[in-house]
Amino acid sequence: MKNTQNIYDNDTFFEGYMKLRDNPDNMNINLVNPAFFSLAPDLTGKIVLDLGCGYGENCAKFLCLGAAKVVGIDISEKMLNVAKADTNGIEYILADLNDLSDITGKYDAVFSSMAVHYVEDFNKLCAQVANLLIDGGYFIFSQEHPFSTSPMNGPSWTRDEDGKRTHYNLSDYGRLGRRETTWFVDGVIKYHRRFSDLINSLVDNGFLVEKVLEPLPSEEVLVKLPSYAKEFDKQSFMLIRGRKIREIVTPAVQ
Amino acid sequence: MKNTQNIYDNDTFFEGYMKLRDNPDNMNINLVNPAFFSLAPDLTGKIVLDLGCGYGENCAKFLCLGAAKVVGIDISEKMLNVAKADTNGIEYILADLNDLSDITGKYDAVFSSMAVHYVEDFNKLCAQVANLLIDGGYFIFSQEHPFSTSPMNGPSWTRDEDGKRTHYNLSDYGRLGRRETTWFVDGVIKYHRRFSDLINSLVDNGFLVEKVLEPLPSEEVLVKLPSYAKEFDKQSFMLIRGRKIREIVTPAVQ
Numbered sequence: 001m002k003n004t005q006n007i008y009d010n011d012t013f014f015e016g017y018m019k020l021r022d023n024p025d026n027m028n029i030n031l032v033n034p035a036f037f038s039l040a041p042d043l044t045g046k047i048v049l050d051l052g053c054g055y056g057e058n059c060a061k062f063l064c065l066g067a068a069k070v071v072g073i074d075i076s077e078k079m080l081n082v083a084k085a086d087t088n089g090i091e092y093i094l095a096d097l098n099d100l101s102d103i104t105g106k107y108d109a110v111f112s113s114m115a116v117h118y119v120e121d122f123n124k125l126c127a128q129v130a131n132l133l134i135d136g137g138y139f140i141f142s143q144e145h146p147f148s149t150s151p152m153n154g155p156s157w158t159r160d161e162d163g164k165r166t167h168y169n170l171s172d173y174g175r176l177g178r179r180e181t182t183w184f185v186d187g188v189i190k191y192h193r194r195f196s197d198l199i200n201s202l203v204d205n206g207f208l209v210e211k212v213l214e215p216l217p218s219e220e221v222l223v224k225l226p227s228y229a230k231e232f233d234k235q236s237f238m239l240i241r242g243r244k245i246r247e248i249v250t251p252a253v254q
Numbered sequence: 255m256k257n258t259q260n261i262y263d264n265d266t267f268f269e270g271y272m273k274l275r276d277n278p279d280n281m282n283i284n285l286v287n288p289a290f291f292s293l294a295p296d297l298t299g300k301i302v303l304d305l306g307c308g309y310g311e312n313c314a315k316f317l318c319l320g321a322a323k324v325v326g327i328d329i330s331e332k333m334l335n336v337a338k339a340d341t342n343g344i345e346y347i348l349a350d351l352n353d354l355s356d357i358t359g360k361y362d363a364v365f366s367s368m369a370v371h372y373v374e375d376f377n378k379l380c381a382q383v384a385n386l387l388i389d390g391g392y393f394i395f396s397q398e399h400p401f402s403t404s405p406m407n408g409p410s411w412t413r414d415e416d417g418k419r420t421h422y423n424l425s426d427y428g429r430l431g432r433r434e435t436t437w438f439v440d441g442v443i444k445y446h447r448r449f450s451d452l453i454n455s456l457v458d459n460g461f462l463v464e465k466v467l468e469p470l471p472s473e474e475v476l477v478k479l480p481s482y483a484k485e486f487d488k489q490s491f492m493l494i495r496g497r498k499i500r501e502i503v504t505p506a507v508q
Contacts, residue, residue: 147424158412158423169412169421170401174470174486195449196466196492209463212450216428232428238450 007188008054008076016184018082021057025225028114032142032237035215036113039140039241043067046108049132051097051141052115056083059090062111073103100128107132112141114237117149117190120178122198126205126242135246139207142239145214146173149192154181157230168234198240207242214238261442262308262330270438272309272336279479282368286396286491289469290367293394293495297321300362303386305351305395306369310337313344316365327357354382361386366395368491371403371444374432376452380459380496389500393461396493399468400427403446408435411484422488452494461496468492 007013021028036058044066050059053072056079062070070090074080080092095103097112097119110129119125129139148155150173157165176197179190193201202209214235217228261267290312298320304313307326310333316324324344328334334346349357351366351373364383373379383393402409404427411419430451433444447455456463468489471482 147427151421167405167423167425170424171421171487173401173488174468194468194489196468199453199463199466203464209453210457212453214428214448214450233425234427235448 006075007183007185008074009078010185013184013188014076014078018055021055027228027236030221030225030228031215031217031231032114032239034218035213035237035239036111036140036142037061039211039213039239040065040111041109041138043109047071047105049073049103049105049107049110051100051110051112051129052118053083053092054079056080056090056092058111058113059083059092063089071103071105071107073097073100097125100125100132103128103132105132106134107137108134109138109140112143114142114144116141116143120191122191122193123201123204126201126207130205130207130244133244135244137244139202139242139244140239142237144190145235145238146192146194146198147234148236149179149190152179154179157234165230165233170234195238198238202240202242206244208245209240210243211241212238213240260329261437261439262328263332264439267438267442268330268332281482281490284475284479284482285469285471285485286368286493288472289467289491289493290365290394290396291315293465293467293493294319294365295363295392297363301325301359303327303357303359303361303364305354305364305366305383306372307337307346308333310334310344310346312365312367313337313346317343325357325359325361327351327354351379354379354386357382357386359386360388361391362388363392363394368396368398370395370397371446374445376445376447377455377458380455380461384459384461384498387498389498391498393456393496393498394493396491398444399489399492400446400448400452401488402490403433403444406433408433411488419484419487424488449492452492456494456496460498462499463494464497465495466492467494 043062045068047069048062048067050072053059053074056072059070059072072083072090072092073095075096077094080094083092097115110133150170152172156169158167158169160166176192179192181188181190199209215237217231221228297316299322301323302316302321304326307313307328310326313324313326326337326344326346327349329350331348334348337346351369364387404424406426410423412421412423414420430446433446435442435444453463469491471485475482
């Protein structure tokens with residue numbers, strides 16, 4: 001894990017992040033989570049893996065939804081220490097999502113919330129997740145929308161004289177790979193992939209793409225948080241549900 | 255077909271369009287077509303339908319690629335008249351892609367090049383295409399990239415003092431539906447759909463999404479047409495290959 005960034009163990013980052021997560025107005029609660037859990041199959045009695053589990057919030061939810069066993073993986077010892085203090089019945093493993101080859105077992109569902117954009121090689125991740133899934137198992141993840149990871153200089157908007165957003169400044173969409181941005185601290189590394197790159201990596205590794213979501217704020221959320229209206233101009237999140245398929249019966253075209 | 259626009263039979267549009275298509279520097283030849291034909295399966299002996307065939311350029315290519323029979327559909331009588339003068343062995347039908355219910359027969363592959371963004375109800379199109387395909391048959395289409403159909407006021411760029419493009423002005427991505435733009439003539443109607451809307455309509459109508467392409471210019475094209483470098487900031491086209499599946503063997507998660 002020597003060469004992988006671990007911003008979550010940086011004190012400044014950790015404090016900023018925990019404050020954000022505790023804020024009931026954060027985008028995870030209002031936009032990502034409803035879409036994320038809408039993609040979950042019935043978890044009753046299932047074995048679940050959570051990639052980039054952070055302080056274990058979703059792991060606890062998977063248990064509530066009936067999962068028999070939950071394993072959470074994160075690179076941050078600080079996050080896992082918070083996780084371990086809070087919950088029972090969940091196994092936490094300190095590991096790097098860039099290489100899951102030491103993770104053992106077979107899972108009914110692999111979830112990952114807002115972590116995949118930190119992984120350098122998405123194709124390798126798909127291959128390793130496929131290995132960890134039973135036939136018919138689900139890979140469900142949320143990540144920053146390719147719109148957000150696209151610009152080399154980080155996301156930005158153009159505003160009119162009154163400060164109102166007029167449009168999002170889209171650039172570099174076709175330039176794949178490493179992006180260095182600031183989020184609480186400088187030098188946060190993410191990886192930009194296009195929509196097609198995500199879908200094709202899933203397909204190439206034996207996943208059926210079952211659903212793609214680009215969540216928009218509900219009217220209720222817009223009343224509470226009017227600034228979320230910007231999501232109608234440029235979306236912030238993308239979620240995908242893939243299913244590991246054993247066999248597709250497509251007779252040769254006759 | 256009373257309520258469907260038919261810009262292709264407008265004289266001004268038709269002349270402008272034919273000049274564009276005859277220009278060897280056009281984006282269809284340099285960017286869309288190589289990606290489009292890379293998605294084609296072996297067409298030897300196959301029965302092919304071309305939706306929005308225009309003046310039949312691709313229909314002739316499908317014959318060259320070995321297709322036993324090609325049917326081309328277009329709403330423009332002017333376009334079909336050009337098509338009929340040029341080729342043999344192809345059946346042309348004057349019809350509106352907004353409703354394919356009068357089209358009969360079963361096809362091994364349904365192609366559509368740069369026409370799907372004119373269709374109001376993509377979900378209905380997917381359902382009707384699925385009905386026209388044999389099990390295992392392909393639906394392969396190119397369309398304007400959602401980036402291009404997104405802004406309510408049409409696509410635009412911000413440029414620096416030297417006139418160099420700095421970024422694409424992205425807005426209205428989450429606002430689906432009708433767009434009125436100018437292309438040779440005023441009042442050209444297109445329909446904006448997001449990535450997720452396209453994929454989910456295909457999946458919901460029994461298609462396996464096999465490949466998504468967002469084609470970038472080759473080095474050869476960039477030498478000839480340096481302005482195409484803008485595609486690395488904002489892509490213009492998206493192509494998808496779906497396959498009509500009979501059955502997916504995904505055992506229930508145990």
